[in-house]
Amino acid sequence: MDVDDLENIQSSHSYNLTCPGESLTSSQSFMRGHGTYVDNEEVVASVAGTIQRVNKLISVKAIRSRYSPEVGDLVVGRITEVQPRRWKVDANSRQDAVLMLSSVNLPGGVQRRKLESDELQMRGFFEEGDLLVAEVQAFFADGAMSLHTRSLRYGKLRNGQLVVVPPILVRRLKSHFISLPCNVDLILGLNGYIWVSKHVKEIDQEGEQGFDAEAVYSNINDEIDIPTRSAISRVTSIIHILRAHFIPLTDTLLLETYEWTIEHENHTTDLLQQDFGEAMVAYISSTG
Template sequence: MTDAATSKHLQNQMHDNDESESSFSIGAISGNASSQRFSSLSGRVVTPGAFITSETAKYLHGHGTILESYTEPSSTTPVQCLRSTQAGLLHQLGSLLLIEPVRHKRYLPHTGDTIIGRVTKLAIDSWNLNINASQDAQLRLSSVNLPQIQRRKTYKDQLQMRQMFSEGDLLVSEVLEARPERRVNLQTRSSKYGKLGRGLLVQVDASLMRRQKQHFWRMPGDYEGVRVILGMNGFLWIDRAVDQRLGNRSLSLVHRDTDQHQKNQTQKDNEFHNQVNMAHERALHDKMARVRNAIVALHKMFIPIYSETILDVLDGSKQLESKDMTESKMLPVICASAAGRIQRQQREEQKKRSDE
């Protein structure tokens, strides 16, 4: 093949590619059903109001999509279709279509937010904390709650800062001051704030968190005994609500005249205590694991995370074991109730705006 023939062949290929790309763009923008010529809808970037598909009987609409009616130019009969309600990336999970929204994965601090952070550095009179923001936050020694008494911090307190909080410690605190041009300042003056002990840390996108009246949530019903701290920065903490170990309860001992019988009875009671404690610990750990997996499921389905949606997922996964809750094929099933709650809230908000 000569150079001229090669050049002409490449130009023809480029011309064909341009035509195919332009036809796809026009079909996607105009909302024509003929644009559905792909075997999978995953991976498409959509904008608010963009046409997704007219095969409503084949697909289920999930987060970020809405069912609407439109009329073809050549027909007067309305046809139902799925459209996007936000900008993002389209995903297909089986027959479920949902949109991963374009969002800030990092936290944008607001004064008064309850957050969880990890100590990264000690300064002269402050601690630096990673709070999943663009820069570390600062917790000053003057903003810390000292045990038993509140007083002015001294040089002696500065020498003992590492005994209070050291590198790697997890703290729950409140945003005291958040200004764009300055570092975020935190405070732990209340007794509910401070260092976290044993528990589970779950990290999600900060944009999925919702502000509530109470971010220290003691779970009700079957999950009584579990506490969840809903950090607005996307860090959630799951631990024991109160020390409910049955070993703390005193059992009445049957006293006998002989010391040997009392010693044997005490040993049996201790063994019973240990068995009950182990069973209770296993049950509590299973509850905490299920709560953790419910939060992960909401995160994978891009559904806002707050107390009601967590309970919805837990109710929808009662028949599943904890390890099966995060499987891809089960996510649409256990998150259906939570997704329906969000869609109802969106419709109510749209109705309020239209009434105004």
């Protein structure tokens, strides 16, 4: 790779792929970072991944890697275990995350100390297998992340489908809650877990009157009509195609791609055809 190419790489927007053993630069003005080594005064990639540059530091972020959380990240996870006053959550990280009982909204939305009676009812809030959206709050001494669902936008997930992509494909956006015009909502978890679901009205964030405990902690899906089911299927198929071609996901890209599929497909099953997927990727590349 030429030095001029490296100059165009931005730390947050570069997705240039490289392979192990590929020379990245021979310029001595650059420093080697993670995923690289120096051989004969050349910076060489040691893993398959994307090249990232921060000033004069060159590194390679591996494609097949676990999610590395940061405080404030939005993640989608699955409850794996209910323990005293806490839940264990699979968030695609190196170890399970922890959601404390003190870090969730209780029925009624009242901010108060959690009582022994609340601990006895923990499975009424979340149980094994439940999916939820939460925010990374802090880290424990062993490196496990602590989550919270105190915002009314966080909590149990229903009425949708989970799609898993490499975490590196989810860019940091201003908002990871996306509403498409086809009555479908997306939650782009920075850990690579994406939730595609039926559109729900915005919950009133002001005050506590918008908190409906039965809806927030219910395990029963709402009735979903056939057009909405078809739209959910279409969006998940689009994400699968983008994942297969290693294309980063953004709100703008998903909206443009969805509109393109509406114009060019005759049926949702068209998205399963390889030729259609390649045509969609070619369109993305041409508008890129």
